[in-house]
Structures are given as structure tokens and as C-alpha cells.
Amino acid sequence: MPVVEMQGICKEFPGAKVLKNVNFQVGKREIHALLGENGAGKSTLMKILTGIYSKDSGEIIYQGQPVTIDGPRKAEELGIVMIHQEFNLVPQLSVAENIFLGNEAPFTRFGQIRWKSLLEAATGYLKQVGLKVDPKTPVEELSVGEKQLVEVAKALSKKAKLLIMDEPTAALTEIEKEKLFSIMNNLVDHDVSIIYISHRMEELFQICHQVTVLRDGEYIASRSIAETNMDELVALMVGRQVEDRFPKVAAALGEQILKVDNFCNEKLADVSIEVRAGEVVGIGGLMGAGRTELARAIFGLDAVKGQIKLNLGQKNLHRGRFRHPQEAIGHGIALVSEDRKDEGLVLMGSVLENLALSTLEKRSRFGIINRRRERQMVDKHVQRLKIKTASVTQPVSSLSGGNQQKVVFGKWLETEPGLLILDEPTRGVDVGAKVEIYQLINELAGRGIGILLISSDLPELMGMSDRIYVMYEGKITGHFTRETITEENFMRCATGGVR
Amino acid sequence: MKNLKIWIQRYKIGPLIGLILICIGLTLMSDRFFTPSNLMNVARQVSINTLLAVGMTFVILTGGIDLSVGSILAFSGALAAGALAVGMNPFVVVIYACVLGLLAGTVNGLFIAYGGIAPFIATLGTMTLFRGATLIYTEGRPIRAVEETFSNLGGGYVGPIPTPVIIMAAVVILAWFILTRMTIGRRVFAIGGNEDAAIFSGIKTNLYKVLVYGISGLLAGLAGAILTSRLMSAQPTAGTGYELDAIAAVVLGGTSLSGGAGGVLGTLVGALIIGVLDNGLNILNVSSFYQQAVKGIVILIAVLLDRRKAARG
Numbered sequence: 064m065p066v067v068e069m070q071g072i073c074k075e076f077p078g079a080k081v082l083k084n085v086n087f088q089v090g091k092r093e094i095h096a097l098l099g100e101n102g103a104g105k106s107t108l109m110k111i112l113t114g115i116y117s118k119d120s121g122e123i124i125y126q127g128q129p130v131t132i133d134g135p136r137k138a139e140e141l142g143i144v145m146i147h148q149e150f151n152l153v154p155q156l157s158v159a160e161n162i163f164l165g166n167e168a169p170f171t172r173f174g175q176i177r178w179k180s181l182l183e184a185a186t187g188y189l190k191q192v193g194l195k196v197d198p199k200t201p202v203e204e205l206s207v208g209e210k211q212l213v214e215v216a217k218a219l220s221k222k223a224k225l226l227i228m229d230e231p232t233a234a235l236t237e238i239e240k241e242k243l244f245s246i247m248n249n250l251v252d253h254d255v256s257i258i259y260i261s262h263r264m265e266e267l268f269q270i271c272h273q274v275t276v277l278r279d280g281e282y283i284a285s286r287s288i289a290e291t292n293m294d295e296l297v298a299l300m301v302g303r304q305v306e307d308r309f310p311k312v313a314a315a316l317g318e319q320i321l322k323v324d325n326f327c328n329e330k331l332a333d334v335s336i337e338v339r340a341g342e343v344v345g346i347g348g349l350m351g352a353g354r355t356e357l358a359r360a361i362f363g364l365d366a367v368k369g370q371i372k373l374n375l376g377q378k379n380l381h382r383g384r385f386r387h388p389q390e391a392i393g394h395g396i397a398l399v400s401e402d403r404k405d406e407g408l409v410l411m412g413s414v415l416e417n418l419a420l421s422t423l424e425k426r427s428r429f430g431i432i433n434r435r436r437e438r439q440m441v442d443k444h445v446q447r448l449k450i451k452t453a454s455v456t457q458p459v460s461s462l463s464g465g466n467q468q469k470v471v472f473g474k475w476l477e478t479e480p481g482l483l484i485l486d487e488p489t490r491g492v493d494v495g496a497k498v499e500i501y502q503l504i505n506e507l508a509g510r511g512i513g514i515l516l517i518s519s520d521l522p523e524l525m526g527m528s529d530r531i532y533v534m535y536e537g538k539i540t541g542h543f544t545r546e547t548i549t550e551e552n553f554m555r556c557a558t559g560g561v562r
Numbered sequence: 563m564k565n566l567k568i569w570i571q572r573y574k575i576g577p578l579i580g581l582i583l584i585c586i587g588l589t590l591m592s593d594r595f596f597t598p599s600n601l602m603n604v605a606r607q608v609s610i611n612t613l614l615a616v617g618m619t620f621v622i623l624t625g626g627i628d629l630s631v632g633s634i635l636a637f638s639g640a641l642a643a644g645a646l647a648v649g650m651n652p653f654v655v656v657i658y659a660c661v662l663g664l665l666a667g668t669v670n671g672l673f674i675a676y677g678g679i680a681p682f683i684a685t686l687g688t689m690t691l692f693r694g695a696t697l698i699y700t701e702g703r704p705i706r707a708v709e710e711t712f713s714n715l716g717g718g719y720v721g722p723i724p725t726p727v728i729i730m731a732a733v734v735i736l737a738w739f740i741l742t743r744m745t746i747g748r749r750v751f752a753i754g755g756n757e758d759a760a761i762f763s764g765i766k767t768n769l770y771k772v773l774v775y776g777i778s779g780l781l782a783g784l785a786g787a788i789l790t791s792r793l794m795s796a797q798p799t800a801g802t803g804y805e806l807d808a809i810a811a812v813v814l815g816g817t818s819l820s821g822g823a824g825g826v827l828g829t830l831v832g833a834l835i836i837g838v839l840d841n842g843l844n845i846l847n848v849s850s851f852y853q854q855a856v857k858g859i860v861i862l863i864a865v866l867l868d869r870r871k872a873a874r875g
Contacts, residue, residue, distance in 0.1 A: 364761070389764040398762065406762045409755035411822050420752055420763040423745040430744045474763070 064127055065090050066225055066256045067112070067143075072121035074107055081107045085121075085282045087275055089225065094247060094257045096267045096288075099277035100300055100465075100493030105260055108277070109227055113145045114138040126224075142224030146214045148233060154203035159185035161202050162217045188216040192246050207350065208239030215246065226250065227258045232266060233490070236349045237554065244270050262493065264293050265522065276300055301495045308494075309526025310501055314341040314508040316529070319374060321482050321513060323361060326369040330356035332537040334369075338482060338513040343504060345528030346517045348557050353537035354517045355401055358484045360384070361515075362398045363391040375481030392421060397480035399471050401487045401517070403464075407471040410460040414452050415441045417459050417470050422477045444473035449499070465496025472503065483507060484515045489523060501527060521550065535559045574816050577831045580864060584835060588842040595845055602724060608837030609726035610635075612830060613785040614804055615811035616737045617667075617778030619829045622812050623741070624774050625754040625821030626681035630670060631782040631808055632801035633692035638662040639786030640696050643705035643796035652712035659787035660780050666692060667779015671772030685775075689805070700798040707790050716792025726788050733781065737826045750774060754821025811836055814864050835860070 065088040074082040082104045089095045099105050110116040112123070114132040123130055125141055132138050152161050162185050163170065170181040185198040194212040202210060211231055218226055228247075232240045247257055247270060259271055267274060268288060276283040276299040283299050297308070317340030326334040330353045338344045346354045360367035363385030373381045375395040385391040388398070400406040408417050418441050419426070426436045441455050448469040452462055459470055468488065475483065485504070489497045504527060508514055518524040524531060531548050533541030533556035541556030589596040614631045621628045642659040646652065666688070673684040718725040741747035752760040753767050760767050782801075790796045815832030817824025839860060843853045 362762075387764075387766060388762060389766055392764040400762055405756070406758045409752050409759050409822065411755050412752065416748060416751070420748065420760075420765070423748055427745050430746060432743055432745060432748070434743070 065124075066093075066126060068122075068124040069108070069112065070122045070124070072108065072111060072123075073119045074104075074111065074116065075119055081280050082111075082118075083280045085277065085280070087282065089256050089258055090273065091256060092251050092254060093273055094251060094259055094271045096259045096261065096271040096274040097277070098260075098267070098274055098296060098300060099283075100495055103277040103300075103493075104280040105277055106229070107280075109145060109229070109258070109260070112138070113143055113227065139221050142222050143227070144218040144221050144223040144225070145227040146211075146218055146229065146231060148230045150210055150214055152202045152210060152213060155201055157199045157201055158189070158196060158205070158213055158216075159198035161213055162188055162198075162220050164217070166220065184220070185216075188219050191219055191249075192216045193242065193249075206239070207234040208236060208242070211235065211239070211243060212246070215243075215250075219250075223255060225256050225258070227260070229260045230262065230491075231259075232261065232263060234350060237557075240266075262491070263520070264296060264494075267296075268293070278302055297494055300493075308498065309523065310498065310505065311343075311527055312505040312509065313529070314343075314505070314511075316341050317511055321361075321374075321515075322372040323357075324370040324372070326357065326360055326367050326371075328356075328360060328365060328367045330365075330537050331360060331367065334534075334537070334539055336532055336539065338515055340481075340511045340513055341508050343508050343514045343516055343527055343529050345524045345531040346515060346534060347519075347521070347524050347531055347553060348534035350519070352534040352557065354534055355486055356537070357534070358398060358400075358486050358515070358517060361391070362396060362484065363388050373482070392478055392480075395479070395481035396484065397421075397475035397478050397482070398484040399468075399475060399486060399488055401490070403467055403471060403491070408459050408467060411458055413456045414445070414450065414459050414462070414470055415455040418444055418455075418473050418477065421474050425477075440477060444477065448473050448503070463493075463496075465492045465499075468492050468496065468500065472500070476507075480512060482513045482515065484517070486517045487519060488516070489518070489520065497523075521553065525550075525553075533557050574825075574828060576867065577815050577828055577835065577864070581831050581835050581838065584838055584842070588838065588845070592842070592845050595842055600841070600845075602722070602727070604834075604837050604841045605727045605730075606724040607841065608833045609724075609730040610785045610789055611804065611807050611811060611836065612730045612833040613733055613781045613788070614778075614808035615815075615829045615833050616733055616826050617781035618805075618808040618812050619737070619815075619817055619824065619826050620741075620750060620774040620777045621681070622809075622817055622819060623750050623754045623821055623824060624771060625757070626674065626771070626774070627685065627809070627819075628667075628670065628775060628778045629682065629685040629805045630666070630689040630692055631778060631785075632804035633689045633696065634663050634666045634779050634782035635786040635789065635801035635804060636696045636796075636798065637666065637692045637699075637786070638783035639790040639800055640700050640705060640796040640798065642787050643707040643790050644699065646707050646709055646712055647705065652709055652715075655712060656715060656784070656787045659790075660783045663783015663786065664776050664780040667776045667782070668772060670779065671775035674775065675768035675771040693802075697798050700796065702798055704798065705796045706794065707796055708794050712791050713794060714791070716788045716790070717794075726792070729784070729788065733784075734826055734830050741825060746770070746773070751822055754818075754823075756822070807836060810861050814861060835864075 068088040070086055072082050072085045085108060087108065097105050107116060111118045114134045114137050123132060130141065159182050163181060167176060170177050182198050189198060192212045192215045194209060196209060202213060231243060235243060271288050273285065273287055275285045278300060319337055320340050321338040323334065323336050334357055348354050356365065359365045361371060367384055370382055371384055373394055381394050404410060419437055426433045426440065445455060450469045451466050459467060489500055504514060516528055525548055529545055531543045532539050533553060535557055543552060594600060617631065618628055638659040641662055642655050645658055646655050670685055670688050673679050674681050714725060716726055720728050749765050749770050752765060753770055757767055789800055811832035812829050813819060814835050815828030817828060839857055843856060
């Protein structure tokens with residue numbers, strides 16, 4: 064008997080049918096992957112299951128009984144708990160306080176918290192998730208992986224029977240991920256079922272039993288993991304065959320365009336790298352290895368000691384470092400940052416305003432914007448990058464993740480960079496859009512642009528780079544060509560092993 | 563009906579509709595409201611607050627706040643009166659007041675952008691500082707500012723229209739142009755919308771922060787000159803509490819206090835709502851104690867409606 068059965072679920076928002084007659088069921092002791100591109104309806108379906116949205120029609124049968132889930136409280140009472148991608152933890156409070164946040168009642172006497180029993184209970188849950196920290200530790204002192212486990216402990220404290228995890232591994236290191244997986248398996252042994260949402264296909268085959276694919280708000284198929292493969296799943300998701308997940312085209316390499324010599328600051332220890340025209344240079348490593356910090360230092364965001372030499376035509380030669388991104392941009396560097404929502408886009412701004420933001424001077428005279436030329440520029444990028452938007456005056460927040468990322472790309476392409484730094488360019492982007500981004504990387508490299516590709520997605524890094532530097536604790540610990548890199552080599556360097 | 567709602571949201575004319583409704587209500591309640599002379603009167607009364615509120619709009623669009631505008635108004639007004647008394651050319655006096663305001667605003671901007679002090683705290687400090695400086699300069703007494711040419715600034719007319727109203731209109735149009743048609747405006751919106759993204763896009767955010775506080779100060783200086791001219795004297799306590807009316811006008815006009823969305827046309831409407839209410843309640847002989855309460859209620863209702871709209875959108 065399935066734990067939960069959602070039948071014929073429909074949901075319509077003004078102007079859009081988000082879910083069309085979707086069926087979804089999760090068996091007991093099952094880790095069930097919910098797969099689909101952004102906008103396929105996964106999160107809407109989960110929001111209905113957790114009582115955040117109400118459904119227009121359809122039925123939910125939970126442990127054999129038809130139920131009405133009319134709010135998050137009700138979902139929790141039933142034991143349906145969701146762990147969101149962005150954690151719901153209060154950084155300043157202790158681990159124990161966070162676990163029982165809002166559910167302190169059993170540990171109070173006349174409104175006063177009985178710390179001893181609260182800490183004891185917390186210790187019990189921490190043990191279950193295999194987290195060895197003092198429950199009195201403030202959450203802000205924990206690593207991302209540890210925070211994730213606190214979220215799991217919090218879910219367990221709510222007597223979760225059905226756990227929904229949204230991209231739980233997005234920010235975890237390899238080791239933390241393995242640990243999370245073993246805890247998930249352990250939970251399943253204790254009669255918990257898990258719905259697992261992730262864009263990382265490799266993981267599904269590692270941890271899940273069953274998979275359901277949604278596309279455009281419709282139920283497409285369910286498969287047992289043992290009986291399917293990655294190509295089939297990708298085809299189900301995008302509705303067509305994707306021949307090559309990493310369509311790498313080797314570009315002709317030109318002269319050296321970037322040389323970084325001995326970059327040192329708080330996060331970087333004597334980092335030297337070089338990039339040639341038309342080359343895709345990967346930077347790999349675990350979270351916190353200093354990859355983003357290297358990009359920030361090159362781009363003039365952080366102070367750094369050392370030298371940078373650019374060779375992008377005569378006037379772009381520069382030694383020393385940049386003091387502000389404005390200088391770096393002026394010299395032909397562009398940075399697609401890791402965090403699209405916090406650093407890449409002005410979310411409440413329109414598609415047009417975002418696309419134009421880095422190159423306002425180009426189309427203005429005495430500070431007055433030539434709106435006709437601006438419109439032409441914007442239309443050009445919308446067409447070329449196939450940005451799906453109702454109109455360019457639409458706020459960029461209304462676009463899907465993949466299309467938002469294309470807007471960021473368009474903004475930077477308009478600066479006509481000679482060196483493009485991509486920091487996790489495909490994070491949170493669906494399969495179809497990922498391939499489009501890879502093709503764009505190829506096209507840009509083919510035009511002689513040097514690309515510095517930072518990625519935590521190892522297959523992507525290995526599939527797209529001509530050369531790869533591996534970082535560990537702010538140092539370059541490995542340097543490989545496309546031919547010499549293997550996963551074992553990479554992991555050894557990324558975890559601090561010798562070169 | 564649904565289409566009308568969408569239309570109102572798209573063109574953000576909710577505040578304008580509110581203003582029109584209030585005007586219709588007052589016209590029905592009193593035959594002394596909707597007359598040319600009274601409307602001109604309202605326009606002149608709102609001109610000072612509008613100038614401050616336009617500057618405040620720039621600041622609030624970047625996600626900041628400027629509590630010092632009332633004090634800057636008094637400070638530059640007093641120094642302008644002092645300069646007039648020692649025989650400075652009246653035209654130069656106006657420029658002098660503007661420059662003083664610009665400098666005072668720049669001080670705010672430097673503290674905020676390069677000193678890293680929160681705008682609320684920084685301008686709270688300078689609000690007290692500039693008020694103190696005004697009291698020191700005036701020794702706590704009004705300074706007379708009687709000079710025929712200078713008096714035209716606040717009390718004169720161009721044709722049938724009071725001079726301050728002309729200045730107000732010019733400032734609103736210029737500010738509208740800067741915010742919607744110029745690179746400065748785009749950057750101001752970007753900084754308020756997402757400061758990190760603005761920095762990543764190569765915008766020198768600190769520079770623009772100094773600029774918006776400078777603009778706010780400059781307009782406060784101009785307003786100080788106009789007020790001094792109109793009253794024919796500079797009062798050491800002039801402009802006390804004006805910053806709150808300016809903020810109220812900005813918020814009533816639909817500009818988001820967290821920055822990144824809004825505009826000066828809304829601010830003008832917001833200032834007019836406050837001005838029309840003041841004027842209408844006077845005409846209706848409502849006691850000034852009640853006037854305050856009514857104004858407060860209107861502001862709360864307006865912002866509440868705006869919140870509900872935002873929550874649904």
C-alpha cells in the first residue's frame with residue numbers, strides 16, 4: 064500500500080494551468096525521485112502536498128485514507144514534512160532550539176523551557192542523523208552539510224512519515240553527501256518514505272528506488288530506477304532525445320590572454336593560473352576551496368596581492384589588480400556569478416533593465432539613454448539566447464531559472480568580454496537549458512573568448528573543460544588536461560592529497 | 563472590473579485615483595474647495611514638501627532614508643537670510659542655499675557610503691547636527707530676509723501661477739527625466755533593487771549613494787531658500803518634522819521603502835494627497851488636532867492597500 068497517493072491533481076494560477084491531472088504515488092519505505100525541468104510543476108505539486116497551496120481538483124490518499132490538507136499545520140500533523148533548499152534555521156539559535164523551534168511545548172513548564180529535557184531530546188535526534196555536535200552550538204557555526212542534518216533532525220522531531228527533500232545536496236561536499244545518503248537509507252529502514260527532488264541525475268541512481276517524471280504540468284511516466292537509465296530519463300524530461308549531455312567542441316587555442324601570478328589574500332594562497340584565447344579552463348574543488356574567491360579577486364571584488372596580466376588587444380593590457388568590477392569590465396572581463404538571485408540579477412527589475420545594466424554608457428549620450436538602440440540590443444539578445452519571456456518589460460523574477468540565467472549571460476555578452484568567468488553557470492538550471500548553456504560556451508570559445516569555468520558538477524567540469532585546475536584550501540593542488548583527468552585524480556587533489 | 567484592476571496595477575495609478583476621490587469628496591462637501599484660487603493655494607502649499615519628497619524619492623529608491631532634510635532646509639535658509647542681510651545678490655543667494663544643501667547632503671552620503679553607517683542613523687545624527695548649527699548661527703532668533711527681488715522666489719507669480727509651483731513642476735519633470743531616461747536613474751533603481759548585483763554589474767554604488775544624498779540635500783537647500791523668501795525671514799526651527807511629511811509623500815506615492823521600485827510622479831501625487839487633505843480639513847473647519855489624526859489614518863490605509871496589492875501580486 065502506498066504511503067501517499069495523489070490522483071488527478073489540477074491546479075491553475077491566473078493565466079496558467081500549472082498541474083494537469085497529475086498522478087503521483089510514493090510507496091512505503093521508498094525513496095522516490097520527482098524529476099522534471101524547472102516549471103514542470105514539481106514544486107507546485109509538493110506545495111499542495113504540504114498544504115501551502117490548495118488544489119483545484121483531485122484527491123490525496125494518505126496511508127489509505129482520503130485526507131484534506133488545508134494548511135502546513137495539517138500536513139505536519141499527518142507527518143508530511145518538507146526540507147526546503149534554502150534552510151529554515153535561525154542562525155543565532157542553538158542546534159537544539161532550532162530542532163524544536165515552534166514545537167517547544169513538550170519541554171515547557173508554565174511557559175518556562177526545561178533545558179535539560181530539551182537538550183536530551185535534541186541529542187537523541189542528533190544521534191539518529193549521525194551528527195556529532197553539541198546541541199548548544201549556535202547553528203551559524205555549522206557547515207552547510209551539518210545544517211542540512213539539523214533540518215533532517217528537525218523533521219524527525221515532527222514525527223515525519225513522509226519527508227520531502229528539495230535539492231538537498233546542492234551545497235554539500237562529496238563526503239557530506241555520502242553521509243546524507245546513508246542517513247536517508249537509515250530513515251527508510253525506520254519506515255520513513257522520502258520524496259527526493261534533484262537536478263543531479265547521477266544521484267538518483269545512487270540513492271533512489273523509484274522515479275516519477277513531470278513535464279509541463281503533466282504526469283509523464285514512473286519507472287523503477289533499476290529499469291531505467293539516464294538517457295531515458297533525460298528524454299522523458301525534455302520530451303525529446305538529447306544526444307550529448309556535454310557537447311564539447313574543441314576550439315582553436317590562441318595566445319595567452321590571462322595570467323594570474325601569485326594571488327594571495329585571506330582565502331587564496333599563492334594562486335597562479337593562465338587562460339588562452341578560445342580555451343575553456345575548469346576550476347574544480349569542494350565547497351570553500353577558494354574557487355569563487357579566485358573569481359572575485361580577478362574581477363576586482365576582493366582585495367588581493369599579486370599580479371594580473373591581460374592580453375586582450377593593445378589597450379587592454381593591465382598589470383596589478385582591479386579595484387572595482389567597473390575596471391575589470393572595462394578591460395574585457397565578465398563574471399557570471401554563482402548566486403544568480405543575490406548577485407546576478409535585480410529581480411524586481413525588468414528583463415530589459417537587467418540586460419542593459421552593465422553597458423548603459425554604450426547606448427547613451429550625456430547620460431541620456433537612447434531607448435531605441437537599447438530596445439534593439441535587448442531584442443537581439445532575447446532572440447539569440449532564446450529567452451522565453453512574455454515581454455521585455457516583464458520583471459525578471461517571473462522567468463524560470465534557466466531563462467534568468469540567459470538574461471545574466473546576455474548582460475555580459477553585451478560587454479563583449481575577452482575573458483568570461485562562469486561560476487556555477489548551470490546550478491538550478493534544467494537539463495534542456497543546461498545543454499543550451501554548454502552550446503553557448505562552445506560558441507564563445509569558438510570566437511576566441513577565454514572561459515574560466517568554475518563548477519561543482521564534476522561530469523560537467525570534465526565534460527566541458529580543455530584544462531582543469533583543482534583547488535583545495537585556497538591553493539592550486541592539481542592541474543590536468545582533458546586527457547589526463549580522472550575522477551580519482553580529481554578527488555585526491557580536491558581533498559588535499561598530493562599532486 | 564478585473565481589467566480595470568490590472569490596468570491600475572500596471573500603470574500604478576492607485577494613488578492618483580485616491581487623490582481624485584478625495585478631491586471629489588471635498589468638492590461635494592464644500593463649495594470653497596474646487597475654486598481656481600484655492601487650488602493654486604494648495605499647489606503653493608505643497609511645493610516645499612514636494613521638493614523635499616522628490617529628493618527623498620532618490621534616496622529611498624536606493625533603499626536609504628534621509629531624516630536630515632528638515633534641518634538642512636533650516637540651515638541653508640538661515641545662512642541664505644544672513645547672506646542677504648549683508649547684501650549678497652538675491653540670485654546668488656538662491657544658488658548659495660542650494661550649494662549649502664548639496665554640501666550638507668554630500669556629508670550624509672559620505673558617512674553612509676564610505677563610513678558604512680546605516681542611513682537612518684547617519685541622517686539622524688546630521689539632522690541633530692544641522693539643527694544645532696542653525697541654532698548657533700541664528701542665536702535662536704529669526705533672521706529677517708526682506709528684499710524685493712528675493713521675495714519673488716517664494717511669494718511671486720509667473721502669470722497666474724505662483725513661482726514656487728513653477729519651480730516644483732520643473733524639478734519634478736527633471737527628476738522624472740533623470741530617473742526614467744538617464745543612466746543615473748537606471749543605476750539608482752538597480753542599487754535599491756539589489757546592491758550586490760549592481761556592484762557585480764560594474765556600478766560604483768558608493769558614488770551613486772553620495773549622489774542621491776547630495777540631490778536630496780540640494781533640493782532641501784532650494785526649499786530652504788523658498789521658505790525663507792516666502793516668510794521674509796529665516797526661522798531657526800523652520801522645517802521641523804518636514805522629513806516625515808516628505809517620507810509620507812514618497813510612500814503614499816507608491817515608492818517602496820526597501821528601494822528599487824517607485825518614481826517621482828507618484829511622489830508628486832503623494833504630496834498632493836497630503837496637501838489636499840490639509841487644505842480640505844481646514845476649509846471644513848476641522849480642528850487641527852483632528853487633522854493630524856485623519857492624516858495618519860489616510861497614510862495607514864493607503865499603505866495597507868498597497869501591501870495587500872503587493873502580497874497578492
